[in-house]
Amino acid sequence: MSIDHDRLFKQLIQTFFEEFIALFFPTMHEHIDFRHVSFLSEELFTDVTAGEKYRVDLLVETKLKGEDGLVIVHIENQSYVQPSFPERMFIYFSRLLEKYRKPIVPIAVFSYDTIRNERSAFTLQFPFGHVLDFRFFTLELRKQNWRNYIRQDNPIAAALLSKMGYTESERVELKKQFLRMLVRMELDEAKQRLLFGFFETYVKLSDEEEQQLRREVSEMETKEKEQVLELIISYEQRALERGREEGMKQGMKHIVQTMARKGMSIQNIASMTDLTEEEVKQLLENK
Known part of the structure; x- marks a missing residue:
């Protein structure tokens, strides 16, 4: 059965939106007023040329500290390599700006398993002039060293260990540290189940690895x-x-x-x- 990556990431980030921004975009976190947060309905855009439909992953309406106007944070999870992705981010940005007429903060989360140097801009220029330079914020999970996050009592950090840069030989230690994080955070059962389900979707230990995990925990x-x-x-x-x-x-x-x-x-x-x-x-x- 195929994994609905976008749904999983949307549910995770929607539940822990402030924690996500605080962990990966701390400067942005300083400016957002999290007392004013609402999640907007899904947006479905049709690419007439390609004959495909795209659904925007997550839209969050919020405010900046000290300002009255609303802004919209658009978070897009990208679970597969797509060379035209920066262009798609620009199209989303344009259509969202056209519909809502509010400042848009675009964020792309690259969650596939390969390590690449992803572009964070879409440009349009000619020999006779520069027309467009659209930029968006990015998070490339596979480039993150999971060990840098295990001291963070942050539920987003715990779940996303499963998509960070670890080796096959580190899988048992990875899950052990994930479990330790869950214990320390003392979350309610529903949130704990969400994090556990997300992690297990991407890191499923073999029976032998599970036995090794239990031995290490016992020690x-x-x-x-x-x-x-x-x-x-x-x-x-x-x-x-x-x-x-x-x-x-x-x-x-x-x-x-x-x-x-x-x-x-x-x-x-x-x-x-x-x-x-x-x-x-x-x-x-x-x-």
Whole structure:
């Protein structure tokens, strides 16, 4: 199943917007008044020439300190290499400016696994003159050394360790430090699940690596040892429960579809399986 990278990043940054700006754009953070933050609805733009539709990832309306007017922060996650991306950022900027008539702060987050020197500008010039020099803020995650962030009690830092520059041999240590960060931050369960789910999407340890992780945590001498172990056990139990639920759902789906193939009506299937007719219909539709 393909990963919806844009949705994951949008949910993460929308939940921890101020933490994201504070961590990666500290000078910008000093100027934004975070008492005034609202998230705008998604914008869908059509590229008539290419015949493609693009959805803007995240739009945040806010204020600058000491100023009355509103500004819009546009954050775009780019999960794949696209040479024309700077041009697309300029098109987004132009259309957003045209619609909202407010200053736009454009930010691009490059989250793919390769290391490149990404452009942060779109220029248009001729031999006889310079027409356009559009620039945007950038964050290239793979260029970030994950060890520089493990002392940050910042939820964005914890989640995005999974997309930073680490080697295969560092995967176990990476997850151990991620868990230690979760324990230190003492987040509520919903936010903790969001961070854990994001991290696990991009860093899934093998069974052997998980065993190594548990051994290393057991040997820790810090006061976090028991809390980290509890966290590991808690999420292992939740994964098992999700697996059981999915297994039961797939089993029931097979039974319902078999009964339907034998010519049984939806009403009869519902009465024999203790499902509602709507649930039976959904199982039959999800083939």
